[in-house]
Amino acid sequence: MRYDRTVHLDADFATTVARVREALAEQGFGVLTEIDVTATLKAKLDHDMEDYVILGACNPQLARRALEADRTAGLLLPCNVVVRRDGDRTAVQALDPGTMVTLTELDALRPVAEEATRRLDAALASLTEARTAG
Known part of the structure; x- marks a missing residue:
């Protein structure tokens, strides 16, 4: 079972972290915690x-x-996003929100997970689009 949504960028680490913060903000996400x-x-x-x-x-x-x-869904919040060096590239990985539904088996969480997935996918896509547009 895949539980991540990942993109790889040819940008440096610090630039990528800043771009991820911006991309998340554009999709209505704030960064509550940062663990280095x-x-x-x-x-x-x-x-x-x-x-x-x-x-x-x-x-x-x-x-x-x-x-x-x-x-109890609070155990699965917030949405964790990892930014890490992966060889000569930078990986950006988000936990697949569908995992929340899979783990809890609660259909009531499905619409939330679907919207979160759309927003996270849009944030990740904007990172790769910005790379190709630049």
Whole structure:
């Protein structure tokens, strides 16, 4: 089972993180949390790894709808988006919102997951479109 939606970009890491934030905002998502996995593992374990950031993105309207359908759905919020170096490219990965329906088996969450999928796909597509348009 695939649980990610991924695009690869030929842009540098910092530029990609900024572009992802913009693309998410254009689709109504705010970034509530940012976990710099690279810095955390270096500071806590003295472990070196490639650039890797987890953005906790939330669309308040979709979150409200999901929580109204099932209060436990908060365990699956916010939508995590990973930006990481992948060789000489930068990968942007979002958790497939359909996973929420698969895990909970609640049909009431299906419309929320479908809209979240449309918005995340639009954000990811805008990243690749900006690359080809530039």
